Every structure is written in structure tokens, then in C-alpha cells.
Amino acid sequence: MKPVASVPSLTLCVFGITTGEFVIAGILPDIAADLTVSIPAAGLLVTAYAIGMIVGGPVLTALTARFPRKPLILVLLGITIAGNLASALAPAYGVLFAARVVTALVTSTFFANAIVIAVSAAAPGKQASTVSRLVFGMNLSMILGAPIGTYIGGGYGWRSTFLAIAACCVLGFLLVLRLVPDVRGTAAPEPPAGSSVAAELRVFRCGDVRVAIAVTAVANAGLLMVFTFFAPLVTEVAGFAGEAVAGLLLVYGLGAAAGNFVGGRLADRSPKWSQLGLLGALAAALVLMWAVGGSAAATAIMVFVLGALGFSVIPGMQARVLSAAAAAPTLAMAVNASAYQLAAALAAWLGGRVIDGGLGLRAVYLVGAAVTVAGILVSAYAWHGERGRAAVEPAGAARS
Structure with a gap:
């Protein structure tokens, strides 16, 4: 076979x-x-x-x-x-x-x-x-x-x-x-006999790995908050019938597929500025969604935009984790996936508190935008720290 x-x-x-x-x-x-x-x-x-x-x-x-x-x-x-x-x-x-x-x-x-x-x-x-x-x-x-x-x-x-x-x-x-x-016996052999859980976990001593995973957790939480309450947002706020939810999820998925492809190419060309720029665009789109959320036509367009922007940042985030955790990429990717789910868990909880707190469903968009801005700050910190280490290492090499 x-x-x-x-x-x-x-x-x-x-x-x-x-x-x-x-x-x-x-x-x-x-x-x-x-x-x-x-x-x-x-x-x-x-x-x-x-x-x-x-x-x-x-x-x-x-x-x-x-x-x-x-x-x-x-x-x-x-x-x-x-x-x-x-x-x-x-x-x-x-x-x-x-x-x-x-x-x-x-x-x-x-x-x-x-x-x-x-x-x-x-x-x-x-x-x-x-x-x-x-x-x-x-x-x-x-x-x-x-x-x-x-x-x-x-x-x-x-x-x-x-x-x-x-x-x-x-x-x-x-x-x-x-x-x-x-x-x-193939290109991906079983782990060597000397491997252990402790050896796998050593990869997380690296600060770049920890920060890259933190970016995944924070930067995705805003959009995940909106996606968790997608059905009530498009029906109760935008006025769509319940039967339209499946079609709108299709629109979101098409945007996600397009964003995944475009975001990967942008990350290859300029990982830093593409990530920061796309996260900034996502925060702006969430604010715009709050502003036009009562319009069915505008919501349908923005659902595609949110899907595209939300998934455009993922390839670059995954690439950062893989690059930083070359010693144990499988475990690092599993932990990165857990970080994404941590964002989903916190997003669902926070969104529920926003709704129960009397702010209403529509406010989920604004809170999601604020969380995304926090993701931009964490991402900028990560890139700044990486640049600082890159400047120190050549200097140290020159002294040696």
C-alpha cells in the first residue's frame, strides 16, 4: 500500500x-x-x-x-x-x-x-x-x-x-x-530509547517557546469569544432566522480557508509585521462588527472578514512555536493547541459573564476587540524580546 x-x-x-x-x-x-x-x-x-x-x-x-x-x-x-x-x-x-x-x-x-x-x-x-x-x-x-x-x-x-x-x-x-x-523505519522513527517525559518537557525552559505559546493563548481569545456565541449573535442581534446559521457558518469557513492560505504566505514574507498588522485588522473588524451588528447584510459580509482575519494569524503563530521548539516540536505543538483551547475556555467564560452582566450579546464584539488588543501587546512584547536577544548574541559572539 x-x-x-x-x-x-x-x-x-x-x-x-x-x-x-x-x-x-x-x-x-x-x-x-x-x-x-x-x-x-x-x-x-x-x-x-x-x-x-x-x-x-x-x-x-x-x-x-x-x-x-x-x-x-x-x-x-x-x-x-x-x-x-x-x-x-x-x-x-x-x-x-x-x-x-x-x-x-x-x-x-x-x-x-x-x-x-x-x-x-x-x-x-x-x-x-x-x-x-x-x-x-x-x-x-x-x-x-x-x-x-x-x-x-x-x-x-x-x-x-x-x-x-x-x-x-x-x-x-x-x-x-x-x-x-x-x-x-520511515522518515519519522519512533522516539529514541533514551527519551523521557522530563527530556520532552525541557523544551519549555526556552523563553521563546513560552512566549510564543502565550501569544497563541491571548491573541485568539477575542475572536473565539465571538465564535462561541455565533448562533445567538447572528439570530438575536443581526435578526437572521435560525435556519440561516448553517449558511453563515459556511461563509465563516470560506473566510477561514482563504485567510489561512493568505496568512501563511504573508508570514513567510514578514512574520513580525504580518502578525501585528493582521491582529490589528482583526481588532478593528470586531469593533466594526459591533457597530453594524444590527444589519443582516453587513453582518453576512463581516462574518467572512472575521473568519479570514482570525485564521490568517494562525500559520505564523504555529511557525513561531515550531521554530522555537525544534528539540521537541510534537509536544510543543500539543501544548500550543492546548493554549488555543485555554483561550477558548476563557473566551466562553468571559463571554458568558458579559451577557449575564447585563451588557447584552452585542457587547461581546467590543470585549472581543479589547482582548485582541491585549494579544497585540503580548505579540509586540514577544517580537521586541526576540530582537533584543538577536542583538545581544552577535555581540557575545564577537567578544568570544
Whole structure:
């Protein structure tokens, strides 16, 4: 079996897993109504998933660093399938919350190992494009997965959405079992015998790694706050019918795909100024969304813009982490994913406090813009510190 066949199989798995993460934004009101909880309480399901990834990402990735990769991802997929089935059958809010945590525990570790397998199957010089094909599964989950899941939830109930996600992951499991090779003996060998959790964790002694991950956590929180409450924002503020949410998620996903591509090219050319400039544009767009949020037509346009700007900054952030953590990139990427989920958890909590505090749904846009400005400041600090170290190192080399 040709190794290249493994990449579409893994892409399908990424599509299914991330659809389970993003689709909550489209079925939030349905879950709240069915389980008789408030919209902010339902929004905490995003926090539940984030908690699972925050805890599971670094811990599980480090603990399983020496496990054979194919058997490991099959086990992780099995847990994902079980978690989505439990979500579909949850009789109460607490059970659904717990099911989302368990499902998320394995997500970061699956992604980290899937990237290693995908790179091992790539032809020489094609590693980056191979990884981009894998990441495209995430884009597809926003372009197709979240809208389709929202449509299924609207027509057949939100539980059917999780059943469909579980079915997608079952198909991915079977394809991985049949098509994905074991990476031992390939370009991505199993970790050396001397590796350990402590050795993996040493990468976080590097200040650049810690700051790069902090940028991910802070800079993404503003947009994630808006995305968590996407359905009520576009229906209760902009006046769209509930049936339009799926279509608007499709618009958001198209913007995200375009932004991901453009942002990667900009980051290659000028990583510093592209990141700062795009974050500044995102903050401005969130303020503009607050100003025009009552207009359905303007909201439809701005949904695309927010998706594009929000995802345009991600490639540069990932590249910074990979560059700073060359000694343990798999664990660093898992922790970076956990940082993104930490942002999601805090965003869902803060957005709920804004709504419950009497400021109203529309104020979520302004608070999201303020958080994004904080992300700009952290990012500027990171670049300033890096420039300072770059100036010191040549001077030290000259003295030596």
C-alpha cells in the first residue's frame, strides 16, 4: 500500500474530530433549549472541550511519546468515537459536559501524532505541503462540517449531529486501519530509547517557546469569544432566522480557508509585521462588527472578514512555536493547541459573564476587540524580546 494513501485518511479523521469541536457554535441554542439550561451555560460546553484539550494535550502527548504511532492513533480515534456517542446519548447537561471533556482529552495528541505520520509518508521536499493537506481537514470542518452538522441538528435534533460525527470517525478509523503504515523505519522513527517525559518537557525552559505559546493563548481569545456565541449573535442581534446559521457558518469557513492560505504566505514574507498588522485588522473588524451588528447584510459580509482575519494569524503563530521548539516540536505543538483551547475556555467564560452582566450579546464584539488588543501587546512584547536577544548574541559572539 502506498504511504501517500495515509494522508487523505488522516485528513478525514481531522475533519471529523474538528467538526465535533466547531459545530457547537451552530447547535448551541438547540442544546440549551433541550436540556433546559441558559445560553451562557450551554456555551460552557466549549469550555468543557477546551479543558479536555488543555489537560490532555501536553500530559497525554508526553506520556505516550514512546508508543508506536499507528496503534496509538487508533486507540485515540476509538475514544473519540465513544465520546461522540456519549454526547449524542447524554440524558442531562452534566453528562454531556463530561462527554465533551473526555472526547477532547485525546484531540491534541491525535493531531500531533497524525502530523508525524503524514510527514513520514511524504516524498522528499514535500513535507510542508503534506502537512497543509492534513490541516485542510480543519478548514473543511468549518467550511462543510460545522454547517452540515448544524443543518442535521436543525432537522433531526442536535443529538443526530454527534451521531453523524461518530459515524465519520468510524469511517476514518477503518481507513487508518487499512491504509496508514506504521512509521517505524520511515522518515519519522519512533522516539529514541533514551527519551523521557522530563527530556520532552525541557523544551519549555526556552523563553521563546513560552512566549510564543502565550501569544497563541491571548491573541485568539477575542475572536473565539465571538465564535462561541455565533448562533445567538447572528439570530438575536443581526435578526437572521435560525435556519440561516448553517449558511453563515459556511461563509465563516470560506473566510477561514482563504485567510489561512493568505496568512501563511504573508508570514513567510514578514512574520513580525504580518502578525501585528493582521491582529490589528482583526481588532478593528470586531469593533466594526459591533457597530453594524444590527444589519443582516453587513453582518453576512463581516462574518467572512472575521473568519479570514482570525485564521490568517494562525500559520505564523504555529511557525513561531515550531521554530522555537525544534528539540521537541510534537509536544510543543500539543501544548500550543492546548493554549488555543485555554483561550477558548476563557473566551466562553468571559463571554458568558458579559451577557449575564447585563451588557447584552452585542457587547461581546467590543470585549472581543479589547482582548485582541491585549494579544497585540503580548505579540509586540514577544517580537521586541526576540530582537533584543538577536542583538545581544552577535555581540557575545564577537567578544568570544
